[in-house]
Amino acid sequence: MARDALTGSRIRERRIMAGQKQAMLAEQIGISASYLNLIEHNRRRIGGKLLLKIAEALAVEPQTLTDGAEAALIATLRDAAEEVGLADPELARADEFAGRFPGWAEVLAGTRQRIATLEQTVEVLTDRLAHDPHLAASMHELLSTAAAIRSTAAILTDNEAMPPAQRNRFHANIDEDSKRLSDSAQTLVSYLDASEGTADATSSSQEEVEAFLSDHGFQFEALESRDATSAQIDRLISTAKSLRTPAAQHIARGVLEQVMRDARPVPLGDLRKTIKEHGTDPATLAHALRQPVARILRRLAALRELGAGLVVCDRSGTVLFRKSVEGFTVPRHGSCCPLWPLFAVIGQPGMVISERIAQQGRGQPPFQAFATSEAEPVQGYNAPPLVRSVMLLVPAAEGSGSARQVGATCRVCPQQGCAARREPSIV
């Protein structure tokens, strides 16, 4: 608050003028030097007896230490009054108000400053409001509280002759609302802090999930057993440090439930045995194990020795899951290259594509891609099927056949004359 801010600086100024060391003055008035330091740097409120002691020790009138502060306070009060259009005879009484009710005047001035800051914040954030429901809700809370404080504060300024009971109630309301205001402001700030910094490796919930899965090496021993239950999934999620947001927990739960459904018919042990006999070709394995190809692709991705990547998307082409593999970029933001086999199979459930691909760029390694799509379990009669498409990327030996060139995302793709280009490249 302006009042305290100035007071601290004034004490410091006066002490230095008097040639006193901070420690000496502190000892004289019976507080620690570090506390005095906080006061002098306007980090602690100061008033009452302590102020009188300091004034005495510095041999100045207490007024001298606070006079400038008083002026700032009155200026803020006048601002507040002008903004609500307080008429002139009243407007001129700001100093009287500050003199007679210094505490309340500070509450009002502080509130007014807070509102100004908040109004600025509101302005800056307006654009985001339309897109972010969480943000919109926080702002609604903030604005409502600011509205209550503003209205109530103005009533208190304009009505000095209010009955004490009514006045006290309004003061209690302001007190309550300013607490609410600072709480919701804090919530908002931490929300914005968390959602900022897109460069952060764990900035999106998808990335939190990938960090969680790779902490486990994409394998969950507990879920491989035949009597695995969803309680085990709960435990895995609740103990995971990397899953901070509810969104990430939701996604991770979906992934783990899928792992459990896949592990029951195709435990990794069985899969390894079958591979010994038949090799790693997914279609062959699917036949041998009598399981859908999509399931085999997901299970193969969990085998460390294969070192394969996996991408899963829904019918809109939105990537739901990724297990990264070096040499194949799945863009974090924006949409993927439509030339991936992953997208070619979306409209053709049951079709399995096997194709050698490599991403654009010098020395990008080739992959054998296997892609298929499957309908999710039925949701009810006459409901459109939810289709998921799965692509397994198995690193292929260099020079073991020619690879079709695909991209990562248009913005970073150097390919010229591509019919699928959506936007110009920046490279």
Next chain:
Amino acid sequence: MSKHVVLVEDELNIAEAIRFLLSQDGWRVETLANGDTAVDVIRKASPDLVLLDVMLPGKSGFEILHELRSDPAFAALPVMMLTARGQARDREMAEKAGVSKFMTKPFSNTEMLNAVRELTAP
């Protein structure tokens, strides 16, 4: 007899402030904090003015306004809406629903009182 206003606002402290202001200005103020019963209360009270928050528990201010306007008896009733949310879009929706005056929070008391006086000027 003093003029009568129904105030539908779930933020109690705002409601208290508005009640004080309007009472001082000679209004008889009836407040309620949820949307469910608002239409019934307004029908019974047949007030000179309605102040309506947009975000209300139970029923939104838009729905209430829409219901009121579909009754010929309340087609001309002055209704002022208060909102702290998505200004531009809310204003558009409110205007479509037939609002008489739209006010965004936080507002100054003078602003509010002027709007009320304007709406109910003979």
